[in-house]
Amino acid sequence: MSMNCPKCSASVSESDRFCSYCGHPLELVVTNSVEVGDGSIEGPLIQAGRDVYYRPKSPDPPKASYDAVPKWRSPFTQAVLSWMGVFLGIFGIVPISKIFGFYVTPSTGVNLVIWLVALLIVAAVFGLVWSLRELAKRETRRPLMLSWAISGYNHRITLEKIEASxxxxxxxxxxxxxxxxxxxxxxxxxxxxxxxxxxxxxxxxxxxxxxxxxxxxxxxxxxxxxxx
Known part of the structure; x- marks a missing residue:
């Protein structure tokens, strides 16, 4: 079987490795063809000698999406939450000092319980404020419940309604x-x-x-x- 040299178009044999007229190498010259029904190939073609291997492209996995509709843009920005954390930390010193003072000068047990409850409330509020501050700092979104979410985008806490596809x-x-x-x-x-x-x-x-x-x-x- 004969074919033409890609450089000088001279007729050469299929078994030749170099063109006898111009010396051009013929290793990359193949006579095989690939045909597909729709005339298009989406995927890599790998050629080894005269064999052509077709590896079809894997279909993309299905994707889900949603729309986050802002319902309430709160006044709590990252800066506001930072200051709230500072004030809560300072305010938390009061119940702590009262609790330690109880052991120095014991009083009624009711007072101790009140300050313990106050300390727990301050700690819980401080934890909530700190988590909201981290959300605003990283500008991320977190699901709540019943298709609601809270977002810290643009360093502001925003309540959103999730409309899922x-x-x-x-x-x-x-x-x-x-x-x-x-x-x-x-x-x-x-x-x-x-x-x-x-x-x-x-x-x-x-x-x-x-x-x-x-x-x-x-x-x-x-x-x-x-x-x-």
């Missing part, structure tokens, strides 16, 4: 929540076991089939600057 697999309704993704089982003294969740991930999950679950990025909203 239909399930891309079965067209069922989707819910947005923090789904347990890692856990272990704790064995009690009576032999029963209790699941202890160690990690939760924002998910869009199909109501019809919980196996149709799609992980959502809490930082999917792009920001124009780095974290401060």
């Amino acid at each position: 239909r399930c891309p697999t079965c067209n069922g309704k989707m819910k947005y929540y923090m789904k347990p993704t890692d856990w272990y089982y704790q064995i009690n003294d009576n032999g029963s076991r209790r699941r202890v969740v160690t990690e939760r991930t924002p998910m869009l999950e199909c109501v019809r089939n919980p196996k149709h679950a799609f992980e959502m990025d809490p930082a999917e909203d792009k920001v124009a600057h780095s974290l401060r």
